[in-house]
Amino acid sequence: MGILLGVIADDFTGATDIASILVREGMRTVMSIGVPAPAFDVHDADAVVVALKSRTTPVAEAVAQSLDALTWLRAHGAEQIFLKYCSTFDSTAKGNIGPVADALSDALDAKIAVVCPAFPKNGRTVFNGHLFVGRQLLQDSPMKDHPLTPMRRSDLVSLMAEQSAHSIGLVPHDVISAGDAAIADAFGRSVEAGQRYVVTDAIHDDHLRAIGRAVCGHKLVTGGSALAMGLPANFGISPRKPAERESTSSASPRTAILAGSCSAATRQQLARATALWPSRRIDLDAIANKRPVVEETLSWAQSQPAGQPVVIYGSADPAEVEENQARYGAQQAGAMMEHTLAAIAEGLVANGVSRLLVAGGETSGAVISALKVQGLSIGAEIAPGVPWTTTLSDRPLQVALKSGNFGGPDFFERALDISV
Numbered sequence: 065m066g067i068l069l070g071v072i073a074d075d076f077t078g079a080t081d082i083a084s085i086l087v088r089e090g091m092r093t094v095m096s097i098g099v100p101a102p103a104f105d106v107h108d109a110d111a112v113v114v115a116l117k118s119r120t121t122p123v124a125e126a127v128a129q130s131l132d133a134l135t136w137l138r139a140h141g142a143e144q145i146f147l148k149y150c151s152t153f154d155s156t157a158k159g160n161i162g163p164v165a166d167a168l169s170d171a172l173d174a175k176i177a178v179v180c181p182a183f184p185k186n187g188r189t190v191f192n193g194h195l196f197v198g199r200q201l202l203q204d205s206p207m208k209d210h211p212l213t214p215m216r217r218s219d220l221v222s223l224m225a226e227q228s229a230h231s232i233g234l235v236p237h238d239v240i241s242a243g244d245a246a247i248a249d250a251f252g253r254s255v256e257a258g259q260r261y262v263v264t265d266a267i268h269d270d271h272l273r274a275i276g277r278a279v280c281g282h283k284l285v286t287g288g289s290a291l292a293m294g295l296p297a298n299f300g301i302s303p304r305k306p307a308e309r310e311s312t313s314s315a316s317p318r319t320a321i322l323a324g325s326c327s328a329a330t331r332q333q334l335a336r337a338t339a340l341w342p343s344r345r346i347d348l349d350a351i352a353n354k355r356p357v358v359e360e361t362l363s364w365a366q367s368q369p370a371g372q373p374v375v376i377y378g379s380a381d382p383a384e385v386e387e388n389q390a391r392y393g394a395q396q397a398g399a400m401m402e403h404t405l406a407a408i409a410e411g412l413v414a415n416g417v418s419r420l421l422v423a424g425g426e427t428s429g430a431v432i433s434a435l436k437v438q439g440l441s442i443g444a445e446i447a448p449g450v451p452w453t454t455t456l457s458d459r460p461l462q463v464a465l466k467s468g469n470f471g472g473p474d475f476f477e478r479a480l481d482i483s484v
């Protein structure tokens with residue numbers, strides 16, 4: 065028997081985010097880093113999540129990678145495809161959400177697909193087509209200062225219309241609240257009007273579950289991870305009990321926290337972590353000036369007490385990020401920091417670190433790729449959208465990939481209290 069649901073995620077943290085929701089809702093789920101290799105073991109999975117690093121790559125590359133993932137997922141029986149993007153609709157001026165959705169819907173001959181990044185438990189809601197982060201419109205939230213995908217508008221219909229070749233509709237909250245029949249009618253009208261996509265409002269989880277029921281049978285679904293909570297039921301699968309939370313034993317594995325995310329949430333979490341544990345800041349100028357940053361950081365980490373995590377971060381506030389970007393270019397500044405953190409991760413693992421917490425989607429992509437991880441199994445949830453995972457490899461590592469904006473101020477402390 066093949067898999068039921070195939071997920072194409074545009075970054076690695078987003079992939080673990082949706083995988084943990086599918087697991088919680090009862091789906092046996094495996095996550096592949098990149099398009100699975102021929103030997104990738106699907107076991108008896110109901111869902112496979114393919115984690116790509118396609119959020120900020122050139123459009124053609126993102127489309128090609130996503131189509132490769134689609135080919136693999138369909139060959140393995142996927143009945144429905146979910147394109148997972150960020151709950152803050154992170155995209156560049158050229159995409160990549162629209163062009164990838166267009167390519168997937170063309171390949172699937174999908175007449176309609178919803179667009180719904182809402183994740184109410186993490187404060188992301190869609191109201192009259194506008195995306196909110198907490199009480200702020202997306203464009204007023206800290207996402208306006210994101211180093212790679214600054215989001216300076218909030219109207220999802222026009223954001224999607226700019227990126228896609230197709231016309232876009234909106235199913236507002238009153239229709240969503242009116243229930244399944246009203247939503248199905250609205251979708252039918254959108255198809256008749258020739259709209260390929262419908263942005264759906266969603267303010268709380270019940271809305272997402274209703275939309276989930278309404279997309280039963282859609283070949284393509286697009287959205288944030290929370291929209292996936294309603295999908296397993298369409299395949300006759302019901303939720304499982306959440307994994308038990310236990311304290312880790314006193315013999316904790318050697319642990320490192322690596323942060324490249326510059327989000328307000330990560331910087332707040334780092335403020336606490338650096339007050340608790342040995343920490344070291346990575347300076348972008350030092351990297352640019354070819355100082356031996358990786359070697360120096362590794363030897364510093366080796367000299368720290370083994371029983372405590374080490375905290376290594378490049379994260380900076382918006383003013384400093386802006387200065388760095390003016391000096392080196394946004395892409396180059398990001399790439400220099402990502403490569404450096406990835407090389408540090410490789411060295412740490414070689415030196416015996418076996419538990420890694422990584423903050424930031426691009427950063428996680430760089431770290432996990434450098435460690436040549438091929439897949440992850442999903443464990444206990446630390447915070448909504450952030451599970452512990454174990455690498456599928458001969459020497460398994462415990463890894464948590466935290467989306468920049470996820471988790472409360474005590475995220476890192478909580479994570480270390482929860483067993484994988």
Ligand SMILES: Nc1ncnc2c1ncn2[C@@H]1O[C@H](COP(=O)(O)OP(=O)(O)OP(=O)(O)O)[C@@H](O)[C@H]1O
Pocket residue numbers: 075077210211212324325326327330348378379380384385388389397398399400401402423424425426427428466467468469
């Ligand atoms: N001091 C710095 N100056 C400039 N860029 C930086 C600096 N520190 C980190 N960066 C870059 O900022 C980017 C942060 O993106 P990343 O996806 O890792 O975090 P995020 O966007 O907060 O997380 P998510 O995508 O999960 O929301 C990375 O490319 C990182 O290398």
Ligand SMILES: O=C(O)[C@@H](O)C(=O)CO
Pocket residue numbers: 075077078079081082149150151152183288289424425449467468
């Ligand atoms: O949807 C989210 O916010 C996250 O899963 C993510 O994609 C951040 O990179």
